[in-house]
Amino acid sequence: MADDPQERRQAMDKEILLQADHITKKYSGKTIIRDINIELGKGELVSLLGMSGSGKTTLFHVLSGLTLPEEGRVLLRGEDVTGNPGRVSYMLQKDMLFSHKKIIDNVSLPLVIRGMGRKEARAQADPLFEDFGLEGTQYLYPCQLSGGMRQRAALLRTYLSSQGVALLDEPFSALDTITKSLIHKWYLDVMERIDLSTLFITHDIDEAILLSDRIYILNGKPGQIRDQIIIKEKKPRDENFSLSDQFLAYKREIIGKL
Amino acid sequence: MNGKLPSITSKLPAAAALALICLVWFLVCETGAVPAYMLPSPVDVARAMVNDFPTIMDHSRVTLQEAFYGLCIGVGLAFITATVMDRFLLLDRALYPLMIITQTIPTIAIAPLLVLWMGFGMAPKITLVVITTFFPITVGLLDGYRNVDRDAIDLMRAMGAGRMQIFTHVKFPSALPNFFSGLRISASYAVVGAVISEWLGGFEGLGVYMTRVKKAYAFDKMFAVIIFIVIISLLLMAFVNLLSRVAMPWVQVEKRQDLASAGETGK
Incomplete structure:
Protein backbone atom coordinates (compact mmCIF):
# COMPACT_ATOMS: atom_id res chain seq x y z
CA MET A 1 0.00 0.00 0.00
CA ALA A 2 1.45 3.33 -1.01
CA ASP A 3 1.17 5.59 2.00
CA ASP A 4 2.87 8.57 0.46
CA PRO A 5 0.18 10.60 -1.28
CA GLN A 6 2.41 11.31 -4.23
CA GLU A 7 2.88 7.61 -4.69
CA ARG A 8 -0.85 7.15 -4.32
CA ARG A 9 -1.38 9.65 -7.09
CA GLN A 10 1.07 7.90 -9.31
CA ALA A 11 -0.50 4.53 -8.59
CA MET A 12 -3.85 6.08 -9.35
CA ASP A 13 -2.68 7.42 -12.64
CA LYS A 14 -2.11 3.86 -13.66
CA GLU A 15 -5.54 2.62 -12.74
CA ILE A 16 -8.35 5.08 -13.21
CA LEU A 17 -11.66 3.48 -12.32
CA LEU A 18 -14.09 6.26 -13.11
CA GLN A 19 -13.61 9.16 -15.40
CA ALA A 20 -15.78 12.09 -16.39
CA ASP A 21 -14.61 13.15 -19.78
CA HIS A 22 -15.54 16.71 -20.86
CA ILE A 23 -19.06 16.51 -19.50
CA THR A 24 -21.54 19.31 -20.20
CA LYS A 25 -25.14 19.04 -19.04
CA LYS A 26 -28.03 21.38 -19.75
CA TYR A 27 -31.55 21.47 -18.38
CA SER A 28 -34.15 23.26 -20.50
CA GLY A 29 -31.50 25.12 -22.44
CA LYS A 30 -29.60 26.25 -19.35
CA THR A 31 -26.09 24.90 -18.88
CA ILE A 32 -25.77 23.46 -15.38
CA ILE A 33 -22.25 22.03 -15.59
CA ARG A 34 -19.65 22.72 -18.26
CA ASP A 35 -16.72 20.68 -19.45
CA ILE A 36 -16.18 18.64 -16.33
CA ASN A 37 -13.11 16.42 -16.24
CA ILE A 38 -12.56 14.37 -13.12
CA GLU A 39 -11.00 11.05 -12.31
CA LEU A 40 -11.27 8.56 -9.52
CA GLY A 41 -8.43 6.13 -8.96
CA LYS A 42 -8.55 2.73 -7.34
CA GLY A 43 -8.79 2.93 -3.55
CA GLU A 44 -9.20 6.69 -3.61
CA LEU A 45 -11.68 8.86 -1.79
CA VAL A 46 -12.20 12.02 -3.76
CA SER A 47 -14.47 14.84 -2.62
CA LEU A 48 -16.45 17.19 -4.74
CA LEU A 49 -16.82 20.44 -2.85
CA GLY A 50 -18.92 23.33 -4.03
CA MET A 51 -21.62 25.82 -3.19
CA SER A 52 -25.28 24.91 -3.49
CA GLY A 53 -26.44 25.07 -7.06
CA SER A 54 -23.02 24.44 -8.53
CA GLY A 55 -24.31 21.27 -10.18
CA LYS A 56 -22.78 18.60 -7.96
CA THR A 57 -25.89 16.46 -7.91
CA THR A 58 -26.40 16.97 -11.64
CA LEU A 59 -22.89 15.67 -12.20
CA PHE A 60 -23.71 12.60 -10.08
CA HIS A 61 -26.87 12.00 -12.10
CA VAL A 62 -24.75 11.98 -15.24
CA LEU A 63 -22.04 9.77 -13.72
CA SER A 64 -24.59 7.24 -12.49
CA GLY A 65 -26.25 7.12 -15.91
CA LEU A 66 -29.57 8.58 -14.76
CA THR A 67 -29.33 11.39 -17.31
CA LEU A 68 -27.52 11.80 -20.57
CA PRO A 69 -25.06 14.67 -20.86
CA GLU A 70 -25.18 16.99 -23.88
CA GLU A 71 -21.48 16.51 -24.33
CA GLY A 72 -18.84 14.20 -22.96
CA ARG A 73 -18.60 10.64 -21.76
CA VAL A 74 -18.51 8.65 -18.54
CA LEU A 75 -15.87 5.93 -18.51
CA LEU A 76 -15.84 3.05 -16.05
CA ARG A 77 -12.53 1.20 -16.29
CA GLY A 78 -12.21 2.63 -19.77
CA GLU A 79 -15.64 1.41 -20.90
CA ASP A 80 -18.15 4.01 -22.04
CA VAL A 81 -21.13 3.80 -19.66
CA THR A 82 -22.72 7.17 -20.48
CA GLY A 83 -26.48 7.07 -19.88
CA ASN A 84 -26.29 3.47 -18.78
CA PRO A 85 -27.63 3.19 -15.21
CA GLY A 86 -26.80 0.22 -13.02
CA ARG A 87 -23.03 0.39 -13.58
CA VAL A 88 -21.87 3.09 -11.19
CA SER A 89 -23.35 2.78 -7.72
CA TYR A 90 -25.03 5.91 -6.36
CA MET A 91 -26.10 6.70 -2.81
CA LEU A 92 -28.47 9.62 -2.52
CA GLN A 93 -28.58 12.24 0.23
CA LYS A 94 -31.36 10.46 2.10
CA SER A 162 -21.18 -1.22 -6.81
CA GLN A 163 -18.52 -2.60 -9.01
CA GLY A 164 -15.77 -1.11 -6.87
CA VAL A 165 -16.93 2.46 -7.39
CA ALA A 166 -19.49 4.41 -5.39
CA LEU A 167 -20.88 7.90 -5.67
CA LEU A 168 -22.03 9.28 -2.32
CA ASP A 169 -24.14 12.44 -2.27
CA GLU A 170 -23.69 14.04 1.17
CA PRO A 171 -24.15 10.72 2.91
CA PHE A 172 -23.45 11.99 6.41
CA SER A 173 -24.99 15.45 6.30
CA ALA A 174 -28.09 14.47 8.28
CA LEU A 175 -26.14 12.97 11.19
CA ASP A 176 -25.24 14.72 14.42
CA THR A 177 -21.59 15.72 14.99
CA ILE A 178 -20.64 12.83 17.26
CA THR A 179 -22.24 10.16 15.08
CA LYS A 180 -20.65 11.82 12.09
CA SER A 181 -17.10 11.65 13.44
CA LEU A 182 -17.62 8.01 14.44
CA ILE A 183 -18.94 7.13 11.03
CA HIS A 184 -16.04 8.94 9.31
CA LYS A 185 -13.52 6.70 11.05
CA TRP A 186 -15.58 3.65 10.39
CA TYR A 187 -16.04 4.54 6.74
CA LEU A 188 -12.33 4.98 6.03
CA ASP A 189 -11.66 1.67 7.70
CA VAL A 190 -14.36 -0.24 5.87
CA MET A 191 -13.47 1.34 2.53
CA GLU A 192 -9.96 0.04 2.86
CA ARG A 193 -11.12 -3.45 3.73
CA ILE A 194 -13.73 -3.85 1.05
CA ASP A 195 -11.75 -2.04 -1.61
CA LEU A 196 -14.29 0.59 -2.52
CA SER A 197 -13.29 3.75 -4.34
CA THR A 198 -15.51 6.69 -3.59
CA LEU A 199 -16.47 9.97 -5.13
CA PHE A 200 -18.08 12.03 -2.45
CA ILE A 201 -20.20 15.18 -2.49
CA THR A 202 -20.02 17.34 0.59
CA HIS A 203 -20.76 20.86 1.78
CA ASP A 204 -18.59 20.33 4.80
CA ILE A 205 -15.01 21.54 4.24
CA ASP A 206 -13.74 19.85 7.44
CA GLU A 207 -15.24 16.55 6.37
CA ALA A 208 -13.65 16.84 2.96
CA ILE A 209 -10.17 17.54 4.38
CA LEU A 210 -10.50 14.78 6.95
CA LEU A 211 -11.57 12.06 4.54
CA SER A 212 -10.25 12.82 1.09
CA ASP A 213 -7.18 11.99 -0.91
CA ARG A 214 -8.09 14.77 -3.28
CA ILE A 215 -10.68 17.50 -3.37
CA TYR A 216 -12.20 18.95 -6.51
CA ILE A 217 -13.63 22.42 -6.21
CA LEU A 218 -16.75 22.77 -8.33
CA ASN A 219 -17.96 26.31 -8.65
CA GLY A 220 -19.70 28.98 -10.66
CA LYS A 221 -22.75 29.03 -12.87
CA PRO A 222 -22.55 26.88 -14.88
CA GLY A 223 -20.51 24.70 -12.55
CA GLN A 224 -16.95 24.07 -13.56
CA ILE A 225 -14.00 22.40 -11.86
CA ARG A 226 -11.96 25.33 -10.53
CA ASP A 227 -9.19 23.48 -8.85
CA GLN A 228 -7.95 20.30 -7.35
CA ILE A 229 -6.39 20.05 -3.91
CA ILE A 230 -4.35 17.07 -2.83
CA ILE A 231 -4.45 16.28 0.89
CA LYS A 232 -1.08 14.83 1.66
CA GLU A 233 -1.57 13.65 5.25
CA LYS A 234 -1.62 9.96 5.95
CA LYS A 235 -5.02 8.33 6.53
CA PRO A 236 -6.82 7.67 8.78
CA ARG A 237 -6.49 11.17 10.15
CA ASP A 238 -7.41 11.63 13.79
CA GLU A 239 -9.03 14.54 15.62
CA ASN A 240 -5.64 16.12 16.29
CA PHE A 241 -5.19 16.64 12.60
CA SER A 242 -8.32 18.74 12.47
CA LEU A 243 -6.77 21.07 15.07
CA SER A 244 -3.39 21.36 13.35
CA ASP A 245 -2.02 24.32 11.42
CA GLN A 246 -1.77 22.13 8.38
CA PHE A 247 -5.50 21.49 8.50
CA LEU A 248 -6.22 25.20 8.80
CA ALA A 249 -3.91 25.91 5.90
CA TYR A 250 -5.92 23.50 3.73
CA LYS A 251 -9.11 25.08 4.94
CA ARG A 252 -7.91 28.58 4.10
CA GLU A 253 -6.82 27.45 0.67
CA ILE A 254 -10.21 25.86 -0.02
CA ILE A 255 -12.24 28.81 1.27
CA GLY A 256 -10.12 31.08 -0.94
CA LYS A 257 -11.02 28.99 -3.95
CA LEU A 258 -14.70 28.63 -3.19
CA MET B 1 -50.66 -6.20 28.34
CA ASN B 2 -49.77 -2.54 28.63
CA GLY B 3 -50.39 -2.12 24.93
CA LYS B 4 -53.92 -3.50 25.19
CA LEU B 5 -55.05 -1.23 27.97
CA PRO B 6 -54.98 2.12 26.09
CA SER B 7 -56.75 0.57 23.10
CA ILE B 8 -59.58 -0.61 25.37
CA THR B 9 -59.84 2.68 27.25
CA SER B 10 -59.83 4.63 23.97
CA LYS B 11 -62.90 2.67 22.83
CA LEU B 12 -64.82 3.23 26.05
CA PRO B 13 -66.34 6.63 25.12
CA ALA B 14 -67.76 5.24 21.87
CA ALA B 15 -69.24 2.22 23.66
CA ALA B 16 -70.73 4.48 26.33
CA ALA B 17 -72.27 6.77 23.69
CA LEU B 18 -73.80 3.76 21.92
CA ALA B 19 -75.19 2.42 25.19
CA LEU B 20 -76.66 5.83 25.99
CA ILE B 21 -78.38 6.07 22.59
CA CYS B 22 -79.88 2.59 23.08
CA LEU B 23 -81.07 3.61 26.54
CA VAL B 24 -82.72 6.78 25.26
CA TRP B 25 -84.28 4.79 22.42
CA PHE B 26 -85.59 2.24 24.92
CA LEU B 27 -87.02 4.91 27.24
CA VAL B 28 -88.66 6.83 24.39
CA CYS B 29 -90.45 3.64 23.32
CA GLU B 30 -91.28 2.41 26.83
CA THR B 31 -92.80 5.68 27.91
CA GLY B 32 -94.88 5.82 24.75
CA ALA B 33 -93.45 9.17 23.67
CA VAL B 34 -93.23 7.76 20.13
CA PRO B 35 -95.85 5.21 19.06
CA ALA B 36 -94.57 1.65 18.55
CA TYR B 37 -95.68 1.49 14.89
CA MET B 38 -93.32 4.35 14.11
CA LEU B 39 -90.35 3.35 16.20
CA PRO B 40 -90.12 -0.21 17.53
CA SER B 41 -88.42 -0.64 20.89
CA PRO B 42 -84.88 -2.06 20.90
CA VAL B 43 -86.26 -5.07 22.74
CA ASP B 44 -88.70 -5.78 19.89
CA VAL B 45 -85.90 -5.33 17.37
CA ALA B 46 -83.71 -7.78 19.24
CA ARG B 47 -86.59 -10.26 19.42
CA ALA B 48 -87.24 -9.87 15.67
CA MET B 49 -83.56 -10.40 15.01
CA VAL B 50 -83.50 -13.65 16.99
CA ASN B 51 -86.76 -14.99 15.53
CA ASP B 52 -85.89 -14.09 11.96
CA PHE B 53 -82.26 -15.07 12.21
CA PRO B 54 -82.46 -18.11 9.86
CA THR B 55 -84.33 -16.07 7.21
CA ILE B 56 -81.95 -13.14 7.53
CA MET B 57 -78.98 -15.49 7.20
CA ASP B 58 -80.46 -17.03 4.02
CA HIS B 59 -80.95 -13.63 2.45
CA SER B 60 -77.59 -12.29 3.60
CA ARG B 61 -75.85 -15.23 1.92
CA VAL B 62 -77.08 -13.90 -1.43
CA THR B 63 -76.27 -10.28 -0.58
CA LEU B 64 -72.81 -11.20 0.62
CA GLN B 65 -72.18 -13.19 -2.54
CA GLU B 66 -73.10 -10.19 -4.68
CA ALA B 67 -70.98 -7.91 -2.52
CA PHE B 68 -68.03 -10.28 -2.60
CA TYR B 69 -68.08 -10.89 -6.37
CA GLY B 70 -68.61 -7.20 -7.02
CA LEU B 71 -65.82 -6.21 -4.69
CA CYS B 72 -63.39 -8.71 -6.25
CA ILE B 73 -64.16 -7.51 -9.75
CA GLY B 74 -64.04 -3.88 -8.56
CA VAL B 75 -60.62 -4.39 -6.98
CA GLY B 76 -59.29 -6.15 -10.08
CA LEU B 77 -60.58 -3.45 -12.42
CA ALA B 78 -59.35 -0.68 -10.13
CA PHE B 79 -55.88 -2.20 -10.00
CA ILE B 80 -55.66 -2.49 -13.78
CA THR B 81 -57.09 1.00 -14.38
CA ALA B 82 -54.89 2.73 -11.80
CA THR B 83 -51.76 0.96 -12.98
CA VAL B 84 -52.41 1.73 -16.64
CA MET B 85 -53.32 5.34 -15.83
CA ASP B 86 -50.12 5.72 -13.85
CA ARG B 87 -48.11 4.30 -16.73
CA PHE B 88 -49.68 6.43 -19.48
CA LEU B 89 -50.11 10.08 -18.58
CA LEU B 90 -52.43 10.69 -21.53
CA LEU B 91 -54.89 8.06 -20.30
CA ASP B 92 -54.72 9.57 -16.83
CA ARG B 93 -55.62 13.00 -18.20
CA ALA B 94 -58.42 11.52 -20.28
CA LEU B 95 -60.00 9.27 -17.65
CA TYR B 96 -59.55 11.03 -14.33
CA PRO B 97 -62.15 13.78 -14.90
CA LEU B 98 -64.60 11.18 -16.25
CA MET B 99 -64.16 9.12 -13.13
CA ILE B 100 -64.93 12.12 -10.95
CA ILE B 101 -68.09 12.81 -12.97
CA THR B 102 -69.30 9.21 -12.61
CA GLN B 103 -69.02 9.62 -8.85
CA THR B 104 -71.60 12.40 -8.87
CA ILE B 105 -74.25 10.08 -10.33
CA PRO B 106 -76.30 8.70 -7.44
CA THR B 107 -76.23 4.92 -7.12
CA ILE B 108 -79.96 4.81 -6.64
CA ALA B 109 -80.41 6.42 -10.06
CA ILE B 110 -78.36 3.85 -11.96
CA ALA B 111 -79.80 0.81 -10.20
CA PRO B 112 -83.17 0.75 -12.06
CA LEU B 113 -81.34 1.13 -15.38
CA LEU B 114 -79.15 -1.84 -14.56
CA VAL B 115 -82.22 -3.90 -13.69
CA LEU B 116 -83.77 -2.89 -17.02
CA TRP B 117 -80.67 -3.90 -18.92
CA MET B 118 -79.70 -7.03 -17.03
CA GLY B 119 -82.88 -8.40 -15.48
CA PHE B 120 -83.62 -9.45 -11.92
CA GLY B 121 -80.71 -11.85 -11.42
CA MET B 122 -77.38 -11.28 -9.78
CA ALA B 123 -75.76 -9.46 -12.72
CA PRO B 124 -77.19 -5.94 -12.10
CA LYS B 125 -76.40 -6.21 -8.37
CA ILE B 126 -72.82 -7.25 -8.97
CA THR B 127 -72.44 -4.51 -11.57
CA LEU B 128 -73.67 -1.87 -9.14
CA VAL B 129 -71.26 -3.08 -6.48
CA VAL B 130 -68.44 -2.93 -9.04
CA ILE B 131 -69.39 0.65 -9.91
CA THR B 132 -69.48 1.76 -6.27
CA THR B 133 -66.31 -0.01 -5.11
CA PHE B 134 -64.16 0.73 -8.13
CA PHE B 135 -63.64 4.43 -7.50
CA PRO B 136 -62.23 4.56 -3.94
CA ILE B 137 -59.70 1.86 -4.73
CA THR B 138 -58.63 3.37 -8.05
CA VAL B 139 -58.13 6.80 -6.49
CA GLY B 140 -56.33 5.27 -3.51
CA LEU B 141 -53.93 3.36 -5.73
CA LEU B 142 -53.33 6.32 -8.04
CA ASP B 143 -52.49 8.58 -5.10
CA GLY B 144 -50.21 5.91 -3.70
CA TYR B 145 -48.36 5.50 -6.98
CA ARG B 146 -47.98 9.26 -7.37
CA ASN B 147 -46.72 9.86 -3.86
CA VAL B 148 -43.70 7.63 -4.32
CA ASP B 149 -40.56 9.64 -3.64
CA ARG B 150 -38.91 10.70 -6.89
CA ASP B 151 -35.54 9.90 -5.29
CA ALA B 152 -36.65 6.33 -4.59
CA ILE B 153 -37.27 5.85 -8.29
CA ASP B 154 -33.94 7.47 -9.16
CA LEU B 155 -32.21 5.14 -6.74
CA MET B 156 -33.89 2.12 -8.30
CA ARG B 157 -32.89 3.32 -11.76
CA ALA B 158 -29.32 3.91 -10.62
CA MET B 159 -29.28 0.29 -9.46
CA GLY B 160 -30.27 -0.70 -12.97
CA ALA B 161 -33.93 -1.53 -12.25
CA GLY B 162 -36.42 -1.67 -15.10
CA ARG B 163 -39.95 -0.30 -15.05
CA MET B 164 -41.45 -3.57 -13.85
CA GLN B 165 -38.93 -3.93 -11.02
CA ILE B 166 -39.55 -0.35 -9.91
CA PHE B 167 -43.25 -1.17 -9.83
CA THR B 168 -43.00 -4.39 -7.82
CA HIS B 169 -40.29 -3.28 -5.39
CA VAL B 170 -41.26 0.33 -4.79
CA LYS B 171 -44.43 1.66 -6.37
CA PHE B 172 -46.87 -1.08 -5.46
CA PRO B 173 -45.69 -1.62 -1.86
CA SER B 174 -45.70 2.15 -1.30
CA ALA B 175 -49.26 2.35 -2.58
CA LEU B 176 -50.50 -0.47 -0.31
CA PRO B 177 -51.55 1.77 2.61
CA ASN B 178 -53.65 3.89 0.21
CA PHE B 179 -55.01 0.75 -1.41
CA PHE B 180 -56.21 -0.57 1.93
CA SER B 181 -57.85 2.69 2.95
CA GLY B 182 -59.70 2.55 -0.37
CA LEU B 183 -60.60 -1.09 0.20
CA ARG B 184 -61.91 -0.32 3.71
CA ILE B 185 -64.37 2.22 2.26
CA SER B 186 -65.23 -0.04 -0.67
CA ALA B 187 -65.97 -3.03 1.54
CA SER B 188 -68.71 -1.12 3.34
CA TYR B 189 -69.99 0.38 0.08
CA ALA B 190 -70.18 -3.13 -1.36
CA VAL B 191 -72.84 -4.34 1.05
CA VAL B 192 -74.84 -1.12 0.82
CA GLY B 193 -74.57 -1.20 -2.99
CA ALA B 194 -75.85 -4.78 -3.12
CA VAL B 195 -78.79 -3.97 -0.81
CA ILE B 196 -79.79 -0.87 -2.80
CA SER B 197 -79.82 -2.81 -6.06
CA GLU B 198 -81.92 -5.54 -4.42
CA TRP B 199 -84.54 -2.98 -3.43
CA LEU B 200 -85.31 -2.45 -7.08
CA GLY B 201 -86.06 -6.00 -7.92
CA GLY B 202 -84.91 -9.51 -7.28
CA PHE B 203 -85.86 -12.76 -5.65
CA GLU B 204 -83.47 -13.03 -2.73
CA GLY B 205 -81.18 -10.87 -0.67
CA LEU B 206 -81.36 -8.54 2.33
CA GLY B 207 -82.66 -5.71 0.14
CA VAL B 208 -85.50 -7.88 -1.15
CA TYR B 209 -86.33 -8.97 2.39
CA MET B 210 -86.29 -5.34 3.53
CA THR B 211 -88.85 -4.30 0.93
CA ARG B 212 -91.04 -7.25 1.91
CA VAL B 213 -91.08 -6.44 5.63
CA LYS B 214 -91.56 -2.76 4.83
CA LYS B 215 -94.68 -3.56 2.83
CA ALA B 216 -95.92 -5.61 5.83
CA TYR B 217 -95.19 -2.61 8.11
CA ALA B 218 -93.04 -4.92 10.23
CA PHE B 219 -90.75 -2.12 11.37
CA ASP B 220 -89.11 -4.19 14.06
CA LYS B 221 -87.96 -6.64 11.37
CA MET B 222 -86.78 -3.78 9.21
CA PHE B 223 -84.70 -2.37 12.03
CA ALA B 224 -83.32 -5.86 12.63
CA VAL B 225 -82.17 -6.07 9.02
CA ILE B 226 -80.63 -2.59 9.15
CA ILE B 227 -78.68 -3.50 12.27
CA PHE B 228 -77.66 -6.75 10.65
CA ILE B 229 -76.31 -4.85 7.63
CA VAL B 230 -74.35 -2.58 9.96
CA ILE B 231 -72.86 -5.62 11.68
CA ILE B 232 -71.90 -7.23 8.36
CA SER B 233 -70.27 -4.00 7.16
CA LEU B 234 -68.30 -3.65 10.38
CA LEU B 235 -67.17 -7.26 10.17
CA LEU B 236 -66.05 -6.73 6.59
CA MET B 237 -64.11 -3.63 7.58
CA ALA B 238 -62.48 -5.55 10.42
CA PHE B 239 -61.56 -8.26 7.93
CA VAL B 240 -59.95 -5.66 5.66
CA ASN B 241 -58.03 -4.33 8.66
CA LEU B 242 -56.79 -7.80 9.43
CA LEU B 243 -55.80 -8.28 5.81
CA SER B 244 -53.88 -4.99 5.81
CA ARG B 245 -52.00 -6.04 8.94
CA VAL B 246 -50.95 -9.28 7.31
CA ALA B 247 -50.03 -7.58 4.04
CA MET B 248 -48.12 -4.69 5.67
CA PRO B 249 -46.39 -6.02 8.79
CA TRP B 250 -43.99 -3.06 8.78
CA VAL B 251 -46.83 -0.63 9.54
CA GLN B 252 -47.42 -2.33 12.91
CA VAL B 253 -43.69 -2.21 13.65
CA GLU B 254 -43.63 1.51 12.81
CA LYS B 255 -46.61 2.18 15.08
CA ARG B 256 -45.01 0.32 17.98
CA GLN B 257 -41.77 2.20 17.33
CA ASP B 258 -43.59 5.54 17.40
CA LEU B 259 -45.32 4.60 20.63
CA ALA B 260 -42.02 3.54 22.20
CA SER B 261 -40.27 6.77 21.22
CA ALA B 262 -43.23 8.82 22.44
CA GLY B 263 -42.95 6.92 25.74
CA GLU B 264 -39.23 7.69 25.94
CA THR B 265 -39.70 11.39 25.53
CA GLY B 266 -42.45 11.23 28.15
CA LYS B 267 -45.24 12.47 25.89
Missing part, protein backbone atom coordinates in the same frame (compact mmCIF):
# COMPACT_ATOMS: atom_id res chain seq x y z
CA ASP A 95 -30.70 6.87 3.10
CA MET A 96 -33.70 5.80 1.00
CA LEU A 97 -34.18 2.52 2.79
CA PHE A 98 -37.60 1.21 1.82
CA SER A 99 -39.80 1.08 4.90
CA HIS A 100 -41.64 -2.01 3.64
CA LYS A 101 -38.52 -4.13 3.31
CA LYS A 102 -36.49 -5.69 6.10
CA ILE A 103 -32.90 -4.45 6.29
CA ILE A 104 -31.51 -7.57 4.65
CA ASP A 105 -33.93 -7.20 1.73
CA ASN A 106 -33.16 -3.49 1.41
CA VAL A 107 -29.48 -4.19 1.35
CA SER A 108 -29.61 -7.12 -1.06
CA LEU A 109 -32.02 -5.35 -3.42
CA PRO A 110 -29.31 -4.50 -5.98
CA LEU A 111 -28.53 -8.21 -6.29
CA VAL A 112 -32.21 -9.07 -6.75
CA ILE A 113 -32.47 -6.37 -9.42
CA ARG A 114 -29.59 -8.00 -11.25
CA GLY A 115 -31.62 -11.18 -11.39
CA MET A 116 -30.47 -13.09 -8.32
CA GLY A 117 -33.07 -15.01 -6.29
CA ARG A 118 -34.09 -13.53 -2.95
CA LYS A 119 -32.62 -16.39 -0.91
CA GLU A 120 -29.30 -16.29 -2.69
CA ALA A 121 -29.13 -12.48 -2.47
CA ARG A 122 -29.81 -12.64 1.28
CA ALA A 123 -27.10 -15.28 1.70
CA GLN A 124 -24.60 -13.08 -0.12
CA ALA A 125 -25.45 -9.96 1.86
CA ASP A 126 -25.62 -11.60 5.27
CA PRO A 127 -21.86 -12.06 5.97
CA LEU A 128 -21.26 -8.35 5.26
CA PHE A 129 -23.50 -7.19 8.10
CA GLU A 130 -20.74 -7.73 10.61
CA ASP A 131 -18.23 -5.72 8.58
CA PHE A 132 -20.68 -2.86 8.41
CA GLY A 133 -21.48 -2.98 12.13
CA LEU A 134 -25.02 -4.10 11.44
CA GLU A 135 -24.96 -7.55 12.97
CA GLY A 136 -28.37 -8.54 14.30
CA THR A 137 -30.32 -5.99 12.27
CA GLN A 138 -30.94 -8.27 9.29
CA TYR A 139 -34.59 -8.94 10.01
CA LEU A 140 -35.53 -5.56 11.44
CA TYR A 141 -37.39 -2.86 9.55
CA PRO A 142 -35.65 0.48 8.81
CA CYS A 143 -37.77 2.32 11.39
CA GLN A 144 -36.13 0.21 14.10
CA LEU A 145 -32.63 1.51 13.32
CA SER A 146 -30.88 4.67 14.47
CA GLY A 147 -29.82 7.33 11.96
CA GLY A 148 -26.20 6.19 11.92
CA MET A 149 -27.16 2.55 11.42
CA ARG A 150 -29.55 3.40 8.62
CA GLN A 151 -26.76 5.25 6.89
CA ARG A 152 -24.48 2.25 7.26
CA ALA A 153 -27.19 0.00 5.86
CA ALA A 154 -27.57 2.36 2.90
CA LEU A 155 -23.79 2.22 2.43
CA LEU A 156 -23.86 -1.55 2.48
CA ARG A 157 -26.55 -1.52 -0.18
CA THR A 158 -24.47 0.93 -2.20
CA TYR A 159 -21.49 -1.35 -1.83
CA LEU A 160 -23.46 -4.39 -2.99
CA SER A 161 -24.64 -2.55 -6.07
